[in-house]
Amino acid sequence: MKIKSDVLRTYQTIHTWTGITAGLLLFIGFFAGSLTMFSNAIDDWATPPDYQLQQIRPELHNELLNQVFADYPETVKNVTISYESNSSPIYWYGSGSARGFSLDDKMWHGTLDENGQLVTELKHVNELSMLVDYLHRSAGIVGEIGHDQAGVYILGIAAFLYFIALMSGLIFLLPSLVKSFFALRKEKGANRFWLDSHNLVGIASLPFHIIIAITVVVFSFHDLFYSGLSQVYGNKPLFGGEDKHHEVRYELEDLPTLNEIHAKVAQYAPGFSILSINFRGLTGEHPSASISIVNDKSFMRGPHNDFLFMNPYTLEIDTSSVTNGNGQQGIWGAVVTTFFGLHFGSYGGELGRWLYFIMGLGGAFLFYSGNLIWLEKRRKKQSTEQSKSSHFMANLTAGVCLGCAIGIAGAFAASKWLMLGDWNINVAYMWVYYALFLTSILTAFKFGAARFSIFGFYGLAALCLMIPITSLIGFIPQTGIWLPTSASDYGVEIGSIGFAIASMLAAKKVKKRVYEGEKNSIWYCSKYTSEQPSASLA
Structure with missing residues (x-):
């Protein structure tokens, strides 16, 4: 394919500057986003085995629910029945809520003892995976705009630039794509190898990156999109169905049994399994039941499950609320569900999650x-002296990228130790992450990108290794540290070892380049002195 050289240069310039402008924010989003694929496993690993109360047989959940209503009347406003084996059979928020990222959530847990009597405990909610998801959605940018984090909107702008970078990069690579797609030319120097690796990863996962770029823009600015569509739809429901909200108050004794709810779900969404049922406003004018259901062979709105909404008294289902292939969602409901499913990778089971994890790290x-x-x-365009802007960008790149990884690894490494103290663990997670992240950036500017990269990678490896080492202390009685108890727990430990090995290999490569590379490079440092390339005033 023949494209004029001036056209190629234009697209290359667009690709370069859109990538540079948005790259560091997107690094945080992608790195943290890859970890969110295993958010359930992360929460299980970070939570002591005795945190959740003992699960009970499914046929006892109705009795448990009635006892909770009797002893805790406020639960008619919001309570959740869970059928998952690693969860308490019933729980409700003592403070806070499931919406948004809250640092002071407390939750009541309930179960039945061997005599069928209600047992409850109030505990802080451990939200380690929520910290990771917060970084994924907002890149850790603090502050709020309206009802959402400011970082969500900033990341949406970055995703738009990212889409432009993808398209422009594809265009200027087209002439050489077939010839150099799988070429990794190490013999032509480090820069050529990095360029070939960059192009290979970008082209090989292009559909994934296009999906993520578009869906992030939609998620970030969905309120604006809905407002625009409402100008067309007027008062007509946007996502299908009719407005059937009638102001009728129901009596709690008229609530159908959980078995009846299960039967209705099985009839409406065959192939889906129920994970939990959340009841809200049972004595109000608009009672609802939000039912978490799962089918790994279908698109789902959440990272790990879909949702079905019904009136818990009439068992009337909101037909726009689930992806079950029955065609009742409506056009925009199906579009939204598809966007959610494609972004979360919640349609391919464990294989899909692993593929999204790998492609997220690749991003x-x-x-x-x-x-x-x-x-x-x-x-290469400058003289032997590097400009201050080059040093600034190098320091910022090393500080932000390594700082993000170090901050997350530090939160994981500290998690089991923090659980031993009597404090709000979610606030502690934030302190650990931001302390390590900001310290990494300051250290990179203090010692330079080259020197910081060496001990930054070694520091990351050390923090990753602390995760399984801490768990080994669980063999010592009375320490309060617990051992892994499930396959997902071991998966987190093994994953941390994998990150530690990768970090040590990266440190070895960086060390060789820093001490043996070209002296006019910003990545050079003398092994014996504090000599670094000088920065001109350019």
């Missing part, structure tokens, strides 16, 4: 390597 690599390539290109 983080894409932004990190893109900045390195840009810095090397600037070096």
Whole structure:
């Protein structure tokens, strides 16, 4: 394919500057986002085995629910029945709610003892996975705009730039795509190898990146999109169905049994299993039951499950609320569900989650390597002295990218130790992450990207290794540290070891380049002195 050179240069410039502008924010989003694929496993690992109360047989849940209503009348406003084996059979919020990222949530847990009597406990909610998801959605940018984090909107703008970078990169690579797609030319120098790796990862996972870019823009600005569509639809329901909200108050004794709710769900959504049922406003004018259901062979609105909404008294189902292939969702309901499913990767079971995890890490690599390539290109255009802007970007790249990974690893490494203290663990997670993240950035600017990259990767490896080492202390009685108890727990431990090995290998490579590379590079440092390349005033 023949494209004029001036056109290619234009698209290359667009690709470079849109990537540089948004790259560091997107690195955080992708790195944290890859970990959210296993958020349930993360929460299970970070929570002591005795945190959840003993699960009971499904036929006893109705009796448990009635006892909770009798002893805790406020639960008619909001209570959840859970059928998952690693969850308390019933729980409700003592403070806070399930919406948004809250640092001071407390939850009541309930179960039945061997005599059929109600047992309850009030505990802080451990939200380690929520911290990771918060970074994924907002890149850790603090502050709020309206009812959402400011970082969500900023990341939406970054995703739009990211889409432009993808399209422009594809265009200027087209002429050489077939010839150099699988080429990794190490013999032509580090920069060529980085460029080939960057292009290979970007092209190989292009459909995934297009999906993520578009869906992030939609999620970030969905309120604006809905407002625009409402100008067309007027008062007509946007997502199908009719407005059937009637102001009728029901009596709690008229509530159907859980078995009847199960039967209705099985009839409406065959192939889906019920994970939990959340009841809200049971004595109000608009009672509802939000039912968490799962089918790994179908698109689902959540990362791990779908939702079905019904009136818990009439068992009337909101036909726009579930993806079950019966065609009752309506056009926009189906569109929204597809966006959610494609972004979360919640349609391929464990294999789908692993693929999204790998491609998420590949996306983080894409932004990190893109900045390195840009810095090397600037070096070749400059004299033997590097500009201050090049040093600034190198320090920022190393500080933000490594700082994000170090901060998350530090929160994981500290998790089981923090559970031993009597404090709000979610606030502690935030302190650990931001302390390590900001310290990494300051250290990168203090010692330079080259020197910081070496001990940054070694520090990351050490924190990752602390995760399984801490668990081994659980063999010592009376320490309060607990051992892994499930396959998902062991998966977190093994994953941390994998990250530690990768970090040590990266540190070895970086160390060789820093001490043995070209002396006019921003990645060079003398092994014996504090010599670094000088920065010109350019």
